[in-house]
Each structure stands twice: as C-alpha cells, then as structure tokens.
Amino acid sequence: MTRIKKNLIILSLVIIFFMGVFVSSFEINPNSITPSNLSARNDINVAQNGKLAVIHIDDNWSDTSYGPPGGPYIIEDEIIDATGYDVGILIENSAMVNFEIRNCTIFGAEIGIKFYNVIGGVISNLTILNITGEDSTEGNNGGNGVGILLLDTSMIMLNNVTIYNIEGGRGDDGLATYDNGGDGGDGIGVSMINSGGIQLNNNIMDSITGGRGGSGNSSGSGGSGGLGMGIYIQSSISGSTILYNNITNIEGGTGGGGDFIGSGGSGGLGTGIYFNSTTDNTIEKNTLNGITGGAGGMGGLSYGPDGNDGKSYGFYLDSESYENEISIDNTLEGEPIIFLYNKNNIQIENLSLTEHINPTNLGKMVFIECSNIDLKNNTIANMTANTGSTGKFQNAGKNGESINGIYVSHCDHVSFYNNTIEDIFGGDGGNGGYQGRGGIGGNSTGIFLWTTYYIELDNNTIRNIIGGDGGNGGVSGDGGNGGVARGIHLRASGIIDASNNTLREISGGSGGSAGWAGDSAGMNGNEYTYFINNVWLTSSNGGKGIYISAYDISGAVGHTKISNYDSSDTSIPLLIEDSSFKNYDYGIHLENVSNAEIKNVECIENDGHTGYGIYLKNSDNNRISESNVSLNKYGIYLQNSEKNNITENIFSNNWELYHSYGVSLIDSADNIIIDNSISGKEYTSISVNGSNNQIYSNYFYSTDEIYAYDNGTGNEWNTTVGNYWSDYSGEDSNNDGIGDQPYNISGSAESKDYRPIWDDGPTIIINSPGEDDVFGSDAPSYEIHVYSNLEVNNTWYSLGDGQNITCGSTGTINQTAWNEIEDGGVFITFYANNSGGALNSKSIGIYKDTEGINITIISPSSGSEFGSNAPSYEISLESSYVTIVSLNYSVEGGQKIPCSTSGYIQQSEWELLPDGEITITFYTEDNLGRVNSSSVNVTKNTSSAGGGSGDNIPGFLILITIPTTFLTVIVVVYLSKYRITLS
Numbered sequence: 001m002t003r004i005k006k007n008l009i010i011l012s013l014v015i016i017f018f019m020g021v022f023v024s025s026f027e028i029n030p031n032s033i034t035p036s037n038l039s040a041r042n043d044i045n046v047a048q049n050g051k052l053a054v055i056h057i058d059d060n061w062s063d064t065s066y067g068p069p070g071g072p073y074i075i076e077d078e079i080i081d082a083t084g085y086d087v088g089i090l091i092e093n094s095a096m097v098n099f100e101i102r103n104c105t106i107f108g109a110e111i112g113i114k115f116y117n118v119i120g121g122v123i124s125n126l127t128i129l130n131i132t133g134e135d136s137t138e139g140n141n142g143g144n145g146v147g148i149l150l151l152d153t154s155m156i157m158l159n160n161v162t163i164y165n166i167e168g169g170r171g172d173d174g175l176a177t178y179d180n181g182g183d184g185g186d187g188i189g190v191s192m193i194n195s196g197g198i199q200l201n202n203n204i205m206d207s208i209t210g211g212r213g214g215s216g217n218s219s220g221s222g223g224s225g226g227l228g229m230g231i232y233i234q235s236s237i238s239g240s241t242i243l244y245n246n247i248t249n250i251e252g253g254t255g256g257g258g259d260f261i262g263s264g265g266s267g268g269l270g271t272g273i274y275f276n277s278t279t280d281n282t283i284e285k286n287t288l289n290g291i292t293g294g295a296g297g298m299g300g301l302s303y304g305p306d307g308n309d310g311k312s313y314g315f316y317l318d319s320e321s322y323e324n325e326i327s328i329d330n331t332l333e334g335e336p337i338i339f340l341y342n343k344n345n346i347q348i349e350n351l352s353l354t355e356h357i358n359p360t361n362l363g364k365m366v367f368i369e370c371s372n373i374d375l376k377n378n379t380i381a382n383m384t385a386n387t388g389s390t391g392k393f394q395n396a397g398k399n400g401e402s403i404n405g406i407y408v409s410h411c412d413h414v415s416f417y418n419n420t421i422e423d424i425f426g427g428d429g430g431n432g433g434y435q436g437r438g439g440i441g442g443n444s445t446g447i448f449l450w451t452t453y454y455i456e457l458d459n460n461t462i463r464n465i466i467g468g469d470g471g472n473g474g475v476s477g478d479g480g481n482g483g484v485a486r487g488i489h490l491r492a493s494g495i496i497d498a499s500n501n502t503l504r505e506i507s508g509g510s511g512g513s514a515g516w517a518g519d520s521a522g523m524n525g526n527e528y529t530y531f532i533n534n535v536w537l538t539s540s541n542g543g544k545g546i547y548i549s550a551y552d553i554s555g556a557v558g559h560t561k562i563s564n565y566d567s568s569d570t571s572i573p574l575l576i577e578d579s580s581f582k583n584y585d586y587g588i589h590l591e592n593v594s595n596a597e598i599k600n601v602e603c604i605e606n607d608g609h610t611g612y613g614i615y616l617k618n619s620d621n622n623r624i625s626e627s628n629v630s631l632n633k634y635g636i637y638l639q640n641s642e643k644n645n646i647t648e649n650i651f652s653n654n655w656e657l658y659h660s661y662g663v664s665l666i667d668s669a670d671n672i673i674i675d676n677s678i679s680g681k682e683y684t685s686i687s688v689n690g691s692n693n694q695i696y697s698n699y700f701y702s703t704d705e706i707y708a709y710d711n712g713t714g715n716e717w718n719t720t721v722g723n724y725w726s727d728y729s730g731e732d733s734n735n736d737g738i739g740d741q742p743y744n745i746s747g748s749a750e751s752k753d754y755r756p757i758w759d760d761g762p763t764i765i766i767n768s769p770g771e772d773d774v775f776g777s778d779a780p781s782y783e784i785h786v787y788s789n790l791e792v793n794n795t796w797y798s799l800g801d802g803q804n805i806t807c808g809s810t811g812t813i814n815q816t817a818w819n820e821i822e823d824g825g826v827f828i829t830f831y832a833n834n835s836g837g838a839l840n841s842k843s844i845g846i847y848k849d850t851e852g853i854n855i856t857i858i859s860p861s862s863g864s865e866f867g868s869n870a871p872s873y874e875i876s877l878e879s880s881y882v883t884i885v886s887l888n889y890s891v892e893g894g895q896k897i898p899c900s901t902s903g904y905i906q907q908s909e910w911e912l913l914p915d916g917e918i919t920i921t922f923y924t925e926d927n928l929g930r931v932n933s934s935s936v937n938v939t940k941n942t943s944s945a946g947g948g949s950g951d952n953i954p955g956f957l958i959l960i961t962i963p964t965t966f967l968t969v970i971v972v973v974y975l976s977k978y979r980i981t982l983s
Contacts, residue, residue: 053090054082054109061097073099082109088128092116101126110134112163114149115156123148124159133169133185133211133226142169142185142211142226150190154197162204163189168211168226168253171265174218181214184226184253184268191232198240205230205245210253210268210294210310219260225253225268225294225310233321234276241282247272249290252310255297263395267294267310272332275321282325288314288332291357296389305391305433308398314359315339322368333357338365349376350903356382363407363448373414377900380405381423388430388439388471397439397471400427400483400509404448405465414449415456420898421446422461426468426483426509438471438480438512438522445486446506455496461886462487463504470512470522479522482509502885524609576601585610587632593619599626606632613654616641624649628767634661635678638668646671650765651678652785665690665712673698677765679785688712688747694719699763701726701787710749717745717753724757726787732758762788762832764842769828774847774881776928779818783810784842788834795832804831823848823880849881853924855934860920865939870910874902875922875934882926889922896923915940 055075057066067073075089082088088106091099092115100122106112112128115121134143147163150156166189171182189205192198210226230247233240252268272288275281293310314332317324322341328348330337337359340346346367353364360366364380367373383405388398405421408414424446429439446462449455467483487503490496511522577599581587587603589612590596596619603613611633614624619638623645629635635651638644651662662678665671668690677699678686685707686695692714700706706727710717717723722743730741739756767783769775786792786809796804797813799821805814813828829843858874860866877884888896891909905920921935 052085053087053114054080054085054106055089056087057089057091058093060094061099067099071098073097075099075101076103078104078106080104080106082106082112085109086134087111087114089113090116091118091121094118094121096120100124105129107131110143110169111146111149113147114151115153116151118150118153118156120155122157122159123161124157126161127164128161128166129164131163131166133167133187135170135211136172136182136185136214139172139175139179139182139214141182141223142171142214144168144185144188144191144226145211146186146188146191147205147208148190149188150192150195150198152193153195156195156197157199157201158190158203159199159201160203162206163208164204164206166205166208168209168228170212171214171223171226171256173214173256174216174220174259176217178219179217180220180262181216181223181256181265183223183265184211184213184256186210186227186229186232186268187253188227188232189230189247191229191234192236192240193232193234195236196239198236200231200240200242200245202244203246205247205250207249209251210270212254213256213265213297215257215297216259216262216300219262219300220258221262222256222258222265222297222299222307224265224307225255225297227268227274228252228270228294229274230271230288231273232276233274233278233281236278236281239280241284242273242286243282243284245286247286247288250288251290251292252294252312254294255307255310257297258300258305258307260300262300263305264297264299264307264389266307267296269293269310269316270312271316272314273316275315275317275324277318277320279321279323280325282327283315284325284327284329286330288330288337291332293386299389299391299395305395305398305430305436306389308389308430309386311361311386311401312358313361314357316361332359335359338367340366340370341368343367343370343373345372346370347374347376349374349378350900351378352898354379354381356384358383358385358403363404365406367407367411367414368409370411371413373408373411374417375406375415375419376417377419377898379420379422379898381420383423384425385427385442385444385468387428387468388442390430390471391433391436391439391474395433396436396477397430397432397480399440399480400429400442400468402426402443402445402483404445406447407450408448408452409450411452413454414452416447416458416460417456418459418900420461420463421465422463424465426466426485428468428509429471429480429483429512431471431512432474432477432480432515435474435476437473437478440480440522441468441470441483441509443467443484443486445489446503447488448486448491449489449493450491452490452493453495455490455493455498457488457496457498457501459500461502461504462506463502465506467507467509469509472512473515473522475515476517477515478520479512479514481522482511482524484508500883575599580604581606583607585612586615587613587629589615590619590622591617594621596622598622598624601627603627603629604631607656611656612637613651615639616644620644623647628652630654630767635663637661637664637666638671639666641668641671643670644668644672646673646676648675649677650767650785651676652767653680655680662686665693669693677701677785677787679787685709688715691715696723697721697757699724699757699787701785708745708747710745710747710751712749715749715751717743717751718755720755722753722755722757724759724763724787725753728756728758730756735760759788761840762786762792762834764830764832764840766830766842766844769844769846771844772846774849774928776848776852776882776930777819777850779813779815780846781810781812782807782828782830784830785809786832788832793833795830797828797830799828800826818848821848823850847881849879849928851880852882852926852928852930852932853877853879853884855922855924855932857922857934857936860936860938862936863939865941867940868911868942870905870907871920871938872902872904873899873920873922877901877924879926882928882930884924885927886925887923889920891920892918893921910940913940915942 088109102124105127107130128147133145136142166187168185168187171184187208210228213223228251252270255265258264270293291312293312296307296309299305326339328336333355385401385403388400391397405424424444426442426444429441432438446465467485470480470482473479485508487506514521575597580602587606613629613632614636617639620642625647628650630652632654633656635654663686665688671693673695674697679701687709690712694716730739743753743756745751765785796806831841833839856876923933
C-alpha cells in the first residue's frame with residue numbers, strides 16, 4: 001500500500017471521528033430541557049412599550065453586534081432563559097435585511113420569538129419550550145402562550161424548529177358577586193397574523209394546550225378554556241407554505257367552573273391548524289396526532305349547567321378560508337385529511353377512513369367548488385359529534401353537535417360508486433336541570449350535497465346514520481327533540497342519478513322524556529334516507545333532474561323527503577323508480593315539488609307517526625304510476641296539489657282506527673286518477689275534497705263496503721267509462737260492460753258514476769313476486785288480488801308448463817314443484833274463475849338462481865410464499881342473475897375486510913401474523929343474503945427477509961455538521977502536500 005493511500009485512509013477516519021463528536025454532542029430530547037440544566041442567557045433587559053424581551057432588535061438592525069452593517073446578522077448558539085420576560089427574542093421593523101436565528105434554545109417566556117413588521121429572515125434548528133401565557137388578574141382573560149408569533153410579517157423561513165410544551169395563561173376568577181371567570185389564553189405553536197410568504201418546513205409542534213378558564217364568583221359563570229392550536233393563520237396574505245410538519249398532542253383548555261347558579265365554561269377547541277379568514281396557502285405532507293378538545297367546566301353545585309366539552313379537528317376552517325391548497329397527503333392519526341377546493345378530475349378510491357376522529361369541521365371528506373370528482377370503493381365511518389352538557393336548576397341542557405360524513409358544496413359532475421358510509425352519530429342533547437328542558441340532539445348526515453349538480457350515486461351503502469338523542473327534561477322540564485338523521489341530503493342540488501343504493505338504519509334521535517311535572521316529551525328526530533330541498537332547474541340537455549332507482553331501504557328507519565323542487569323544463573324530471581320504501585313515517589314525501597315522476601316503487605308498511613305511503617303537499621304536475629302502496633295508514637295523500645297524474649297503481653289495505661284511506665285529496669284540483677286498484681280487507685275509500693278532478697277506470701274492491709266521498713265541486717267520476725265498484729248493485733242487461741244504473745257517491749257534491757264498469761270476469765293483480773325478481777333454492781312467496789263482480793270460485797297457478805296448483809291470495813309456491821325447475825327464467829301464471837264461469841289469467845316472469853356468486857382466486861396461487869410484504873390478490877366473480885351486495889376477505893378467519901376484485905392484503909393485518917401457513921378467504925354476499933366463500937393457503941416466511949426501514953430512534957437529533965470551510969482546508973492542505981490532482 002502506498003504512503004498516499006495510507007494517508008488518505010487516515011484523513012477519512014479523522015473526518016468521520018470529528019463528525020461523530022459533533023453529532024453526539026447535539027442530541028437533544030425536548031423532555032430533558034429544563035431551566036435547571038441549561039447555562040442560560042438572561043442578562044439583557046430591554047423594555048418595549050412596557051414589554052420585556054431578552055433580545056430586542058429594532059429599527060432595521062441598527063444594533064450591529066450580530067453582524068456587519070448591512071448584514072448578514074446572525075443570532076446563534078444562544079440558550080435564552082426568558083423566565084420573567086414577555087418575549088425571548090423580539091425583532092421588529094426589519095425590512096429586507098439578511099438575518100438568521102439558528103441553533104438556539106428559548107424557554108420561560110410568554111412568547112418564544114415575536115416578529116413585528118419584518119420582511120425577510122430565517123429561523124432554523126431552534127428549540128422553543130416551556131412557554132406559558134400570562135395568568136390573568138382582576139378578572140381578565142389569560143394571555144396567549146405562543147412559540148413563534150409573526151405579526152405583519154412576510155418572507156420568513158422556519159426550518160427544523162421544535163416547539164414544545166406551550167400553554168395559554170389561566171383566566172382569572174371572577175372578582176365580585178355575579179362576575180364571570182376570565183377565558184383561558186390560547187396555546188399556539190406558530191401564529192401568523194396579517195402575514196404571508198412564510199415557509200414552515202420540517203418543524204415539530206408538541207404538547208400545546210389552551211389555558212384554563214377562570215372560575216365564576218357567587219353565581220358567576222366559568223370562563224371558556226383557551227384554544228389549543230399547532231398553527232394559527234389569521235387574515236394572512238397569500239403565499240405561505242406549510243410542509244412536513246409534525247403536530248402532536250394539541251389540547252383545548254379546560255373550562256372554568258361556575259359558582260352556585262353560574263354555568264361552567266366551555267372547553268377550548270383543539271386543532272392542528274386553524275384557518276381564520278386566510279386564503280391561497282399551501283398545506284402539504286403534515287402529520288397530526290393526538291388532537292383533543294378541552295373538558296367543559298363544572299356548573300355551580302346548586303344550579304349552574306356544566307360547560308360543553310371542546311371540539312377537536314385536524315383542520316378547522318372558517319367559511320372565508322376554503323380557498324387554500326390542502327393536499328390529501330396531510331394525515332390525522334395516520335388517515336389522510338381530504339379537504340379539496342377548486343380541483344378538477346379528482347379520483348379517490350380504496351381509502352378506509354375509519355378512525356374515531358373528525359379530520360375537519362365539515363366532514364371526513366370535503367369538496368368545495370370542484371369538478372369531475374370520482375369517489376370509488378371508499379369507507380367513511382366512525383364519526384361522533386360532541387354531546388351537550390347537563391343543565392342544572394332552571395337551565396336547559398345544551399344542544400348536541402351536528403356532523404357530516406362527506407360534505408360537497410358548489411361542485412359538479414360528482415360520482416359516488418360502491419362506497420360505504422356508516423356509523424355517523426349526532427351528539428346527544430344534555431339533560432335539563434330541575435326545571436330545565438333537555439337539549440336538542442345534533443343532526444347526522446351521511447352525504448351532504450349543497451348546490452351541486454350532475455351527481456351519480458351508484459351501488460353505495462349508507463347505514464347507521466343516527467341523530468343525537470334529545471336530553472331528558474328535569475322534574476318540571478320538557479324533553480328535548482331528537483336530532484334529524486339524513487342518509488343523503490341534497491340541498492339546492494339537481495340532475496342526480498341514484499341507482500342500486502342501499503340505505504339502512506337511518507334513524508333520528510329519540511326525543512328526551514319529560515319530567516314528572518313537565519308538559520311534553522321531546523319529539524323523535526325526523527329520519528330521511530334522501531332529503532332533497534331547494535332545487536330549481538331550467539335545462540340539462542335532456543337529462544334527469546333527480547333520478548332514484550333500484551333503491552331498497554326496507555327495514556331501515558327514515559323516509560325520502562323532497563321539498564322546494566321545481567323544474568320548468570319537463571325534460572329534466574325528478575324520477576324515483578324501481579325502489580322500495582318500508583317502515584317509515586312517510587314512504588315518499590314531496591313538498592313544493594313539480595315535474596316529478598314516481599314509477600314502479602313499493603311504499604308499504606309505513607305506519608309510523610304520520611303513516612303516509614306517498615304524500616304530496618303544494619306539489620303540481622307530478623306523475624305516480626305502476627307502484628304498490630299498501631299497508632300504510634294512508635295510501636296516497638294530496639294536499640293543496642294540482643294537475644298530478646295517478647295511474648296504474650295498487651292501493652291496498654291502507655287503514656287506521658277503523659277507517660281506510662286508499663286515496664285522499666284535500667283542497668286539490670285538476671288531478672287525474674285512472675286505472676288504479678284501490679282495495680281493503682273490510683272496507684276501502686277514496687275521499688275527494690277539491691275541484692275538477694277526474695276519477696275513472698279504477699277498480700274499487702272490498703269484501704264489505706266501499707266508502708267513496710265527494711265533498712268538492714266539479715269532480716268527474718266517469719268519461720266514456722266510469723269505475724269498477726265491488727259493491728255495485730245494478731245490472732248490465734245489454735252486456736256492454738257498463739252498468740245500467742249509476743253508482744251513487746256519498747258526500748255533499750251528490751256525485752254519481754254514470755258509467756260504472758261491469759265485470760265479465762275476474763281481474764288478477766299480482767302484487768308479488770315482481771317482474772324479473774330473482775330467487776334461490778327457497779320457493780318464492782306470492783300475493784295476488786282477484787277482483788270480480790261475481791263470486792270468485794277458484795284460484796290456482798302453474799310454473800311454466802307444469803301442473804296446476806290450487807292457491808289463495810297469499811302463500812308460497814310449492815317447494816317440490818320449485819325444486820323441479822332448473823336455474824333460469826320461469827313464468828308463474830295465476831288463474832281465477834267466477835260463479836258466472838268466466839276465466840282469466842295473469843303471468844309474471846321471474847328467475848331462479850341456486851348458485852349465487854362463484855369466486856375464482858386467480859392470485860395468489862396455493863402454496864405461494866411471501867415475506868414481510870403483504871401479498872397482492874386478484875379474483876374473478878361470476879353470477880347469472882343475482883347481484884353482489886358485499887365483497888370481503890379475511891386472513892386466518894379474522895375480521896372481514898371490504899375489498900375489490902384486486903388489490904393487496906392489508907399490511908397491518910399481515911404484520912400481525914406469525915410465519916407459517918396462512919389461509920386467505922374471500923366472501924361474497926348476494927342480494928338474496930347468501931354468502932359464498934373461497935380460500936387459498938399461502939406461506940409467510942420472514943426469516944430470510946432483508947432489512948426493514950430502520951429502527952425507530954426515540955427523541956430526535958439535531959445534526960450540526962462540520963463547517964464546509966473547515967473540511968475544505970484540511971483536504972486542500974493535504975492534497976497540496978502530496979501533489980494529488982483530482983479529475
């Protein structure tokens with residue numbers, strides 16, 4: 001080995017040694033920095049308007065002790081004990097001066113660093129800790145504790161700054177009788193007010209807490225807790241960038257306690273970043289964890305209500321701060337924060353947002369003024385709004401907070417496909433005091449769409465959307481109303497295509513109970529699967545205004561309400577078809593709606609508080625057809641509604657308290673009611689209170705008596721043909737199909753049907769099964785209605801070309817005959833004859849599918865081996881007639897995880913598994929409720945896996961490298977000595 005090579009090796013070792021010395025000398029853990037273990041500087045006492053700062057720079061750096069005239073000025077390597085001072089470092093009135101504050105530690109002040117009227121500067125590699133706002137006196141609010149305050153400042157760069165243990169000052173207690181406590185001061189990591197062009201990169205903000213509110217004095221209320229904020233931006237000019245910051249353990253302050261009848265103070269808001277009237281900032285790749293609101297203060301022991309707990313959000317944006325560039329790579333508790341403004345061509349898919357967190361104050365996903373949004377295969381779940389606090393004595397309980405899963409405002413061309421939104425809970429109202437009423441429960445909404453157009457909702461599942469319960473009243477207080485629950489809320493939105501969506505368990509909150517001396521319990525919250533209001537449309541190139549189809553909400557709680565919808569262009573109707581509405585207060589509720597069409601829907605067993613199958617109020621020019629409206633309190637009810645067309649529907653067994661209400665028209669005119677079947681087991685009715693309505697070609701059938709009332713004017717009960725009345729007592733002597741005597745209509749109008757229909761044979765209406773329904777191995781049930789003027793003798797059915805089987809009006813297809821039918825299409829034909837010998841039949845086509853959905857696992861193949869990285873998968877699904885409801889997988893029989901037909905096994909699940917054979921099972925559920933599965937066995941072997949991403953090192957390192965000039969001198973001297981030339 002040559003001497004030159006030896007010396008080069010020696011030189012390299014020397015450099016590595018000195019670098020190690022420098023690195024190990026500057027390892028700092030923020031938990032270990034306290035005033036007692038620092039050799040601190042506190043010898044500079046500078047007064048600025050009565051405020052003290054340890055270091056104060058003013059008048060464009062006229063003090064040149066930190067650098068030559070004109071700069072650069074450098075404050076470095078200072079350990080500043082600012083205990084007893086307001087500010088550690090105060091710089092003001094510095095314009096376009098090159099300066100830097102670096103490698104310093106500041107603690108003990110109310111504000112670590114404050115810039116006022118500063119343009120240009122760098123802060124890097126600093127630690128600011130143990131900053132506390134001033135505790136107030138004389139009943140005032142506590143002072144803010146701020147790590148770095150930038151006021152009327154621009155063009156500042158903050159890099160690698162650690163801000164730790166910041167707390168707002170405590171609000172003072174009330175001084176005199178009835179005085180309230182002062183509010184706690186805010187705790188803020190970095191505050192930017194009227195500032196812009198700021199760069200916050202790679203900083204740490206940890207353990208930041210709002211100050212505690214002061215206690216009330218002698219019936220005074222407690223002060224509110226201060227806000228806890230990692231970063232606060234207020235009225236800032238544009239152009240600031242916030243990147244790669246770690247914001248953790250942010251907490252609102254605790255509310256102060258009330259005295260006697262005084263209320264407890266509200267807990268402070270906790271938020272990672274608070275946007276207050278600020279726009280055009282860029283927020284990217286920030287990590288947020290541990291954000292909580294402060295606890296509400298206790299009310300006075302005798303009568304004062306407790307304060308509400310503070311809210312907590314990753315980002316809080318007021319209504320004037322939406323215009324910021326917030327990327328989706330910001331995270332809260334590991335989940336992306338989705339808040340997008342003015343974006344185009346957005347595709348978000350396969351996200352699972354299921355942590356129990358509220359990433360923003362508007363929802364888990366927020367889109368404002370965006371176009372062409374595609375949301376696919378996402379899960380949004382587990383959001384709970386704050387509960388209202390309890391009242392005392394005469395005080396009402398506080399109201400619960402409201403919450404949204406997805407919030408979309410002023411957007412267009414939005415597509416929701418195969419998403420799941422579930423477990424969204426409004427906050428409960430607080431209980432009332434002794435004489436107080438309960439608080440109102442908060443509202444909950446799965447998807448909220450406001451002033452948004454061209455919306456597609458396909459194959460989504462929205463379930464368990466629950467309004468908050470109303471609080472109970474005190475001894476003499478009323479209960480609070482329950483919160484409203486809405487699966488999908490469309491406000492001032494239109495041109496909507498909603499197909500194949502499933503909404504389940506949409507439930508308004510329960511009303512609170514009244515005290516024993518209270519007047520009334522709270523009303524249960526309204527429940528809406530679709531809530532559509534304030535829509536006006538004029539044109540859409542021939543598209544649909546609102547279209548809802550293949551919609552099943554049977555077994556759920558809630559109803560579809562559409563209000564204030566108007567389309568002056570009939571080519572863009574509101575269309576609801578091929579859907580089921582069951583077990584609600586209302587099936588479908590239209591209010592102030594025009595040009596809507598309801599077709600082939602099922603509204604049954606809606607027997608709640610109001611019990612309407614279909615309800616129209618102040619709604620004109622709508623069409624309801626080919627629908628089954630049965631077993632409700634009211635079949636269809638029109639109030640103050642005109643020019644609606646009600647055609648080819650079944651209204652069966654709609655009744656309440658010994659009265660049957662098939663069709664009711666109240667103060668409604670110019671409606672057409674034709675070709676409908678209106679029937680009841682004991683009696684049925686149509687009641688008309690309006691003018692110029694046309695009612696003809698309908699079948700009114702009852703085994704007992706028909707009640708038809710006309711208390712209006714100018715209503716027509718026949719044209720060339722009237723209606724069929726099962727209790728008609730006349731005859732048809734000339735066999736022309738029209739009764740010879742008129743049918744008398746009860747009521748003040750003394751109307752008559754002059755051309756009642758004479759029945760020459762039974763009429764068969766098949767209520768179920770429906771056309772093209774699909775069934776599995778179990779034979780389908782059926783329900784038919786047979787109408788005839790003469791006694792019906794027999795009814796029977798056949799499957800395809802099979803034997804005739806006697807039947808009643810309801811039952812189940814013979815299982816043995818069904819077993820003999822092969823999978824595929826099959827016709828069921830029902831027959832009926834009457835005592836006159838007339839025979840009629842009616843057929844319906846359905847499908848049989850006993851196989852369900854077949855799963856083929858393409859990859860991974862059996863016996864495949866994988867290491868630390870979770871395997872990918874690909875499967876194919878095959879079915880003949882049924883549709884898929886859900887697709888999941890499990891690993892080793894664990895929890896079922898929603899998935900698509902290709903993707904990756906969740907890495908977090910894979911890492912929990914030991915080495916060895918692993919079973920992966922895929923499951924499908926079809927619309928008949930059948931679950932099929934298929935499994936594959938693979939092997940996990942991490943023993944030969946390579947290194948990971950490195951050990952996690954606690955604390956953090958501040959690396960101070962050897963100055964470049966020092967290393968350069970060593971190398972140059974050495975190379976010169978040995979005459980080495982580098983090429």
